[in-house]
Amino acid sequence: MTVRPILKWPDPRLSQKCAPVDREVPGDLIRDMFDTMYAAQGRGLAAPQIGVMQRFFVMDCGWKEGEPSPMVMINPVIMAAERIPEVMEEGCLSIPGILVPVERPKAVTVQWTAAEGDIHMADFDGFVARCIQHEFDHLNGIVTFDHLAPADRRRAESEYLEKQQ
Structure with a gap:
């Protein structure tokens, strides 16, 4: 088990768009990402959050409820999104x-490559759709602060920086 350090905002790598994965993602890197995510009590972790600037993420939206559902999405593409947004x-x-608070579509259709190399497409809704969109944002250099209006962003950033001191 290897738990890697998670980059913290305002690390500039969190604002960079990631390069597509052009070869197999090493299995030990995927295991490290799951170990890191679980150790941090998260439900998703994108490669750039550990300094790997490639388009993939891991997620497990059910493990906290006792129903693990680990997934790896390599080079994901959101093919469609429901027009009705939800703020959470x-x-x-x-x-x-x-x-x-972040406004996102309630449901998405995603195409991705699994760790084994198979291409998948599926519909997701609810919290799983939100988690996918959150991690997908990281692949495009977007963090939650980027979804806020300027005044709200300044307040949230200030609150975060105060907590870090």
Whole structure:
């Protein structure tokens, strides 16, 4: 078990768009990401959050409820999104201790490559759809603060920075 350090905002790598994965993701890296996510009590972790600037993430939205459902999404593409948005508070392992309201579609259709190399497409809704969109944002250099209006963002950033001192 290897728990890797999670980058914290405002690390500039969290604002960079990631490169597509062009070869197999090493199994030990995927295991490290799951170990890191579980150790941090998270439900998702994107590669750039540990400094790997490639388009993939791991997630397990059910493990806290006793129903593990680990997934690896490599080079994910959101093919469609429901037009009806929903606002919910979101936390982020790279911005610990801060919850911010984020508006996202309630459901998405995603295409991705699994760790074994198989291509999948599926519909997701509810919390799983939200988690996918959150991790997908990380692949595009977007953090939860980027979803806020300027004044709200300044307040949230200030609150976060005060907690870090």
